[in-house]
Amino acid sequence: MVRKIKVTPGIGTISLLIQHSELFIHDVYINKPQLILVQNGSLSVTNQEQHFTLQAGEMLVINNGQTLSVTHHLPENGPFSCAIMAWDHQLLGDTALYATGFSPPLIAVDTLQVIPHIPAAFKQSFTDTHSAILWHHGLPAPITRHRMLEQLLWLSQLGVRYSLQHSESVTQRVRELLVDNLHKSFTAAEVAEQLMMNEVMLRRRLAAEDCVLRNLMIDVRMTQALRLLQCTDLAISNIAHQVGYESGSRFAERFRKRFGFAPTAIRGHMRPLSAQTMTYNN
Incomplete structure (x- = not known):
């Protein structure tokens, strides 16, 4: 397959x-x-x-x-x-x-x-x-x-x-912006401008939704990387580049911190099943 x-x-x-x-x-x-x-x-x-x-x-x-x-x-x-x-x-x-x-x-x-x-x-x-x-x-x-x-x-x-009745949160709006611009390293001010609000309001709205902008940026990139690992045969270095990482090792570190296993695990590098919830910053 x-x-x-x-x-x-x-x-x-x-x-x-x-x-x-x-x-x-x-x-x-x-x-x-x-x-x-x-x-x-x-x-x-x-x-x-x-x-x-x-x-x-x-x-x-x-x-x-x-x-x-x-x-x-x-x-x-x-x-x-x-x-x-x-x-x-x-x-x-x-x-x-x-x-x-x-x-x-x-x-x-x-x-x-x-x-x-x-x-x-x-x-x-x-x-x-x-x-x-x-x-x-x-x-x-x-x-x-x-x-x-x-x-x-x-x-x-x-x-x-x-159902089409989902309310659109600020977190969802930021996700949509980021997933269409994975190569771009947005500043908080740029994200706020795209959403037509000021930076202070953006951070407050995200905090009210229990979200931190930097973590959200990482999560969007790692989620897209997971999808590409599962649904394409692209080289891991290529996937790292597609989600905005020039360094393959840096990408692998981020991915492991987000999901708890290495990118290679998806494609056959066997690791134990882990239900540990991971958190990340930076």
Whole structure:
């Protein structure tokens, strides 16, 4: 299997996540609504209120704007793998999508929901769409959009839709700014200017949300690095550069401090499962 990510701006992201070690990964921020199909192994997901363990062949709806802790459990032979589909907010906000009635009535998912009794036709549609977008070069954007909307319609047929009622915190706004500018080392004043507030107000608003700007900057970079390690076969030095680190050793130090294991652990350097919560500064 080959890790891969395919991004279609304004529509969404398709990725194949492969992990060779069983690792507890704590406090991962979800920035887009996702649908996950576990392919090999099993997946444990926890937020503040819920805990699910999915087996191979099961699907999980995850809404954005929340922080999750996950463990990817390996099968007897080979690595863990799952197919991920994530929708951009522009596409999810298409009101025409839910213009017609559905039976059963739609339930808005705010956090997590396992899809029970998945129809074979839905699973096949998801698998075909995921494969076509990820591996077929030159698939036109309108076709990609249509096929990803089809998966939302399938969820609707099962009575499920994503809630769009999340309040946008200052922390979320800063995250969105940083993830689009991973190479840029923002000062607090520059971040405040982008958010159209002064620096003192920015720091106060973040403090009220129990957040420190510098830690948030590091977290955004390390979370993106984790995603690239799991869903691409890019060299670790390349990933370090993509998230704003010229020094590979400095990147590895930051990554280990954030997650509790080295970047190499994702791709096969076995380490013990650790549930220790890590904190970091600087």
